[in-house]
Amino acid sequence: MNNMWGSVAQYSEIYWPWPIAVYLFLAGLSAGSMMVALLVKWNYHKQENDTIWDAMVKAGAIVAPITICVGLGLLVLDLGKPLSFYWILIKYNFGSVMSIGVALLLVYTPFAFLFAIIIFEKEIEKYPIFAILRPVSRFIRSFAPLAKTIETVLFVMAIGVGIYTGFLLSAVYKIPLWNTPILPILFLTSGFSSGVAANILVGLVCFKHLINKENVKYLLVLDLRAVLFELPLIAILFIGLYFEGGASAVVAKQALTTGHYAIIFWVGVIGIGLVTPILIAATALKNHAYRVGYIIANSLVVICGVILLRYYIVYAGQVFTGA
Template sequence: MTPVSSSPFHFDSLVWDWPIAIYLFLIGISAGLVTLSVLLRCYRPTLATSESTLMRTTLLLAPGVIILGLLILVFHLTRPWTFWKLMFHYSFTSVMSVGVMLFQVYMAVLIVWLAKIFDRQLIELQQRWLPKLRVLPAVLARLTPLMKTLDIVMLVLAVMLGAYTGFLLSALKTYPLLNNPILPILFLFSGISSGAAVALIAMTLRARRNPHSEEAHFIHRLETPIVWLEIFVLFAFFIGLALGDEGKHRALVNALAGGFWATWFWCGVVGIGLVAPLLLKPWANRWHSPYGALAVSGMSLTGVLLLRFFILYAGQLTVV
């Protein structure tokens, strides 16, 4: 059946609302930033120092947005004070429980990985505030030969986290639009795209007069194919619905054939988030305009946020 909606943001079949969309958006940014940072360390290690804008942005935002996203999720629950039970009672048959385990491992490895990258600054802080804690420099020194392995582990965890948000929604079997195996791949690529947009905004704000540094050029080289892959996966996502059963056909029609969420998708996700940045990026690069670079990255980031809202809300319009 297809529920009768009273408004685009409030209808009978709605279970997960806007805080979940924000949560999914923030998780994607963290996974995207870490993925790009590891790739920078692998392919351009001379740029991936503690002075790197990308690495500094990752230091501040990768753990920060994860914590903010989890706080939004916890306080959005009916009984938020019982959430701690999920952190100690694991179930491999529960998508939410597996996600909690992934978050815990991701955060633990992320802290160690960032501590080693910024070891000089960390040791300076330790010597100033905790001079008797002499074990820290020794521990950080022992991590040096393990950094390549740690980079690989961090990359795998970031990719898993970026895809997990899609798995979380695709497990909702009664919603034919969400119950789609391509959704994790779509969320992974769009999350990396959002991480690239955040990194480029940070680089532009820091460089001001030269938003097209060597580091920014590396991000641009990765961002363009990622956006095209995102477009391809989005196309495949809807083709899968079109080739599916009756429930998927109705979900596709309800999402794209007309109404508020169809307009949201075509004007917001496609127009603002995909087409406009692709058209404006050559102009921004040609004129070396920091304002153009900010506008293009801002539109890309907005498009990813609008995509999260569209998938979440339009995906719940149709139930079977």
């Protein structure tokens, strides 16, 4: 049995363990980070110098490809036969959500790296360590419209990846907590929120000299809206389960009131991940003030809340089945 943060032996066996929860978090984070980077680039990049990008865009160009690769690595290891994973890249069954997701990621991942090459074009030309990437960078530069096409495809793919992380679970009809149409929307929204937080953190740490305060304020607004949207989505998820009756109603009650899973939900997901960012936004960051310490704290609690949400949904869904 694979357990996480304490034994669940008294309930039932966990078939989808912690690597799946982390993979779902990282895939959503990657998608959210990419969407945020592109939104900032399209709306706020410096028109007078297109070779210098805002810190939030550079952060997204780093976060998105790295997190999706780490997530895929965990997924491959969890399959149990990591040396045979290539079969899922060869044999597709488009009646399977998993297979559709693999095809989606097969397009999204290399495009995420191409986006990073576009954004870090200047660094690639300057530093010898990146010499191997120069032909790709120059090829893209020689076809200027190609860069815009890559960005457009990436944005659509990022939305698809964010939604897919929820569909991967909702397709399991035997688990009431997963088998709901709300889950893909909730995972897309929370992934976007974590992407905002991650881009802000990496931007402040790695690209402080390129920080545009207006961009940070813009992202704080987007993050607050995403957080406010998550609350009714979570409410609808459990209200829907309750009024569905039968095993679903039992699951809704158990998941919200039983053991450490209830504590994780109310304290971690709701308290830390959603209520705390709202309080920070309403007080220390009122009117989207640029206060670095509180902005970092806000980003950290948002990321923590999203991780706990993935863990809670993955584990509570398997533990509480209404049986």
